[in-house]
Amino acid sequence: DTGVSQNPRHKITKRGQNVTFRCDPISEHNRLYWYRQTLGQGPEFLTYFQNEAQLEKSRLLSDRFSAERPKGSFSTLEIQRTEQGDSAMYLCASSLGGGVGSYNEQFFGPGTRLTVL
């Protein structure tokens, strides 16, 4: 257990429905990241926050995806009008970040597995 939790662990939904996932990072970590992982592939970066500010979004993040971190603690990732291609594991990670160019190891949660029927 890394200290990063994600809920739900599994989500099955029908195409066209909206889904929301939650991530609770390690409490003192100011950076929070979302990744998507499909079977047989490495995780792909989606977006990250420093405190409550969303600083970068990947081109993978279509308009149907939105992420928030309103109080700089937990984060939510919402997918609207889900498509079968959205089926994947959605991973959250957190780290203690310093200034620009300062990197520290990211600790991953167990992920939320989304299946879109």
Place this chain on the structure above:
Amino acid sequence: GESVGLHLPTLSVQEGDNSIINCAYSNSASDYFIWYKQESGKGPQFIIDIRSNMDKRQGQRVTVLLNKTVKHLSLQIAATQPGDSAVYFCAENMKLTFGTGTRLTIIP
């Protein structure tokens, strides 16, 4: 663009032997590298990291070597155990560009 790749998709090693997993990267400006282990159904687990001002870093039973000249990274696991069976990913920089991983299988 950036890419991080692994030379072999699978690697089988006898229990107790040492294993070496290799990784190539293309972004010469990358200054931070990290190895993760991922077991089935779980999120990636941090193993070891290295910054570009170092060539080698050791942890418990693991060593990471960085060759910036040829943009190559390797993970050495000493005295492998059954619990080392997993997929291993190298990744670079803050946004963690991952490769497809190497599946390491430990043969009892």
